[in-house]
Amino acid sequence: MTPPVHPDIAHLSNLIGTWRGTGAGEYPTIESFRYVEEVTIGHVGKPFLAYSQKTRHAETDHPLHAEQGYFRPVGLDQLELVVAQPSGIVEVHEGTIDGGEIELASVIVATSSTAKEVTTVRRCLTVDGDTMRYEVDMGAVGQPLQHHLRAELSRVPS
Numbered sequence: 134m135t136p137p138v139h140p141d142i143a144h145l146s147n148l149i150g151t152w153r154g155t156g157a158g159e160y161p162t163i164e165s166f167r168y169v170e171e172v173t174i175g176h177v178g179k180p181f182l183a184y185s186q187k188t189r190h191a192e193t194d195h196p197l198h199a200e201q202g203y204f205r206p207v208g209l210d211q212l213e214l215v216v217a218q219p220s221g222i223v224e225v226h227e228g229t230i231d232g233g234e235i236e237l238a239s240v241i242v243a244t245s246s247t248a249k250e251v252t253t254v255r256r257c258l259t260v261d262g263d264t265m266r267y268e269v270d271m272g273a274v275g276q277p278l279q280h281h282l283r284a285e286l287s288r289v290p291s
């Protein structure tokens with residue numbers, strides 16, 4: 134049985150659920166691509182949200198990026214995100230929440246010795262009813278901070 138949402142994450146409860154949709158990615162060093170995505174955000178009654186994401190190429194259906202992490206609110210208007218990727222990259226973010234709008238900037242990005250170089254990541258995410266939109270900017274592989282991803286997902290009815 135799912136426990137009640139912890140009061141400290143009540144203002145984030147509109148994120149909870151499964152979300153599916155499509156996105157597009159680009160960067161000066163790679164070919165642009167389109168992807169389909171599924172995001173699951175859940176809770177266990179404690180004051181954090183568990184986040185899990187996986188993507189596939191929109192044309193070839195090959196698995197692409199995936200990541201998992203946790204959102205942790207700090208009071209009502211700030212929050213932290215830790216997120217790990219199978220490509221050897223770990224991001225620690227801090228940012229703000231204002232209604233349905235979350236803005237996060239990395240305070241540290243750690244990479245394994247074989248991972249691609251990533252120095253900075255910014256993530257903006259909005260939830261408007263049953264629609265989630267996000268953008269990800271990154272500074273990576275010698276390039277300055279700039280756009281990498283944009284996606285729009287819809288809440289999967291439970």
Ligand code: HEM
Binds near residue numbers: 160170222250
């Ligand atoms: C929806 C999520 C994402 C998708 C679908 C995605 C997809 C891709 C694809 C298809 C490539 C080009 C091929 C490759 O190198 O694998 C790529 C490159 C890359 N992505 Fe992403 N990515 C996502 C999220 C991220 C995030 C969150 C980061 C870092 C924080 C990141 C960092 C990179 C880097 C460093 C490269 C290599 C660029 C290069 O080698 O020139 N990606 N991504």
